Each structure stands twice: as C-alpha cells, then as structure tokens.
C-alpha cells in the first residue's frame with residue numbers, strides 16, 4: 177500500500193509539471209495570436225524551467241521510493257542536525273538564478289547576444305560602456321559569475337553544517353559541477369557567435385545545462401527542507 181504523505185508529495189510534483197506545461201503552452205499560443213513584448217516572452221523560459229524541474233523532482237522521488245521499498249521502510253539515515261539555513265540559502269540562490277535566466281532569455285528574444293564580443297572581457301574591457309545590447313549581456317555575465325560564487329559557497333555550507341550528509345553533499349557537488357559547466361558553455365556560446373551552424377548547438381547546450389542546474393538546486397532545497405523538519 178502507498179504511504180499517503182509521500183504520495184501527496186508525488187502528486188504535487190506531477191501537478192506542478194502539468195500546471196506549468198499548460199501555462200507554457202498558453203503563453204506560447206498568446207504570443208502567436210497577439211503581439212507580445214520581449215520582456216513577457218523572456219518569462220517563457222522560466223515557466224518551462226519550473227515544469228522541467230517538477231518532473232526531475234518526481235523522478236528523484238520515485239528513485240528514493242524504490243530504495244525505501246527495497247529496505248521495507250522509510251530511510252532514516254543521518255537526518256539529524258540539518259540546519260534550516262541550507263534550505264533558506266538554496267531558495268535564495270534559486271530566486272537569484274531566475275533573474276540570471278530571465279536576462280539570458282531576454283538576450284535571446286531581443287537578439288542582442290552580440291552586445292559583448294570576447295570572453296572574459298566584454299568588447300575588450302572589464303567594464304564596458306553599457307549602451308544598447310551591451311547592458312543586458314554584461315549584466316547576464318556578471319550575474320553568472322555571482323551565481324558561480326554563490327553555488328560554491330553553498331557547497332561549503334552544506335559540507336560544514338550537515339556533518340557529512342552524503343545525499344545533500346552529492347547534490348551540492350553536482351550543482352557546482354553544473355554551474356561551472358554552465359559558465360563554460362556561455363564562453364563556448366560567445367566564441368561561436370559568428371558561426372550559425374555551430375551556434376544553434378552551443379545555444380542548445382547552454383539551455384540543457386541550466387535545466388539540469390536549476391533542477392539540481394530545487395532537489396537540494398526540497399531534501400534540505402524535508403531533512404530539517406524531521407529533526
């Protein structure tokens with residue numbers, strides 16, 4: 177028989193995936209029917225990200241469930257001493273990440289990727305003149321560097337505050353690996369800007385990695401919350 181609270185958890189993930197996919201489709205349809213601003217179009221990406229992450233959370237839940245069933249009970253390994261601050265910081269980073277994502281999607285919809293040529297310098301300068309397309313692209317890069325630092329600090333926090341909780345530590349490590357790859361894929365994107373045939377793939381890579389990164393951070397937030405409330 178199903179364990180009711182855990183089934184409720186799965187229903188929330190499945191319901192959220194359904195809701196945000198419908199929202200995504202509705203926004204897409206509205207954009208085709210009515211003229212839609214670039215700012216509104218850029219929110220499209222954030223909605224798809226939530227739908228994707230909900231599915232990721234559902235699959236992680238199912239995996240945990242299989243492991244639990246294998247043991248015939250709910251696992252209770254090292255759930256003690258998980259401070260609420262892990263959940264708080266991860267949620268703050270997720271909100272911040274949405275800002276960086278929004279800027280990236282804004283660049284895509286306004287076709288302003290050429291605003292910064294070169295990497296790590298932007299148009300040969302550490303801080304360029306922020307005119308036209310350069311402003312959002314430079315802000316996106318700056319946002320990416322801050323995000324990289326934030327996720328590394330989160331790993332340090334998880335390592336120091338969870339007394340070696342293996343599950344949280346491995347999700348935090350995966351998040352660091354993904355944020356590093358995300359920044360590197362941004363560099364790849366920039367260096368293929370003038371080759372349309374390759375750019376379509378580097379752009380896709382950038383999109384795939386952020387989907388995994390956002391989902392990984394969502395999973396960290398959910399697991400940290402569950403473990404801290406079981407103290």
Ligand code: HEM
Pocket residue numbers: 221273276277278279280281282283284285287288289295316317319320321323324355358359360361362363365366379382383386
């Ligand atoms: C944590 C770091 C980063 C995140 C979360 C992020 C996220 C995103 C997202 C979500 C998009 C929109 C994709 C789409 O609409 O299909 C995007 C676009 C873009 N990003 Fe990033 N990005 C990051 C780092 C970087 C870096 C370091 C660079 C440059 C060196 C960069 C350059 C770009 C460019 C040029 C675009 C526009 C792509 C296009 O027009 O197709 N990104 N980014």
